[in-house]
Amino acid sequence: MLSGYSFIGELMGTATLIVLGDGVVAGVALKNSKSENAGWGVVATGWAFAVMVGVFVAGAFGSSQGDINPAVTLGKAFLAGDYQFVAPMITAQLIGAFIGAVVVWLAYLPHWKITENPATQLGVFSTGPAVRCPGCNLLTEIIGTIVLVLGVCCIFGIGTETGATIAGGLAPYLVGALVWSIGLSLGGPTGYAINPARDLGPRIAHAVLPIPGKGGSDWGYSWVPVIGPFIGAILAVLIYRMAL
DSSP states (O other), X not given: OOTTOOHHHHHHHHHHHHHHHHHHHHHHHSTTOTTTTOOHHHHHHHHHHHHHXXXXXXXXXXXXXXXXXXXXXXXHHHHHTOOTTHHHHHHHHHHHHHHHHHHHHHHTHHHHHHOOOHHHHHHHHXXXXXXXXXXXXXHHHHHHHHHHHHXXXXXXXXXXXSOSTTTGXXXXXXXXXXXXXXXXXXXXXXXXXXXXXXXXXXXXXXXHSOOXXXXXOOTTTTTHHHHHHHHHHHHHHHHHGGGO
């Protein structure tokens, strides 16, 4: 199931995901950016393209899996009963996410100092709830990840004899469209992490980077966008098995 794994592929794909994904958030949120206040639709669209390009980059660097998401990796492993490459793939994804966040910090270097709100700065790197309710926020992340992983399984035909005969080379585009839909429909409550590496790697970067005037990295919330997607991935596979 995970025979197409490549450490460099997952690292580069996830780094690309974060450069473009956190990059669009930075453009919309940081002061004096030309795209400041462009709105949620721009953010959701940027993340959709980020996923699409990230999958392509992962494949170009040797990872035919193109998971770029620990929750997707765990879901596939759970479906196949093959956990051999889960730890190294997740490690690659976390490193890639951290590197991608550092690149975004560099790309918007003069904007951090003039963006005086610490919450806005943190929001470029990691997700946070619109209404802080840990149980509710966890449920939102679980639901969003169920939709993601179930959709990925269906698009790629994972576990079927024919595989992704309909999707073929369109699969990365379709996954991007899936993430676009999730962002527009389910992203409002928590910012739709639906990817533990997407949140944790940049959150660590926020904690260690010399960002002027930054506040804390909100570690008290950080477990929600990590645990929620993992739970959602397992539940999605249990649902998907009913179709096999």
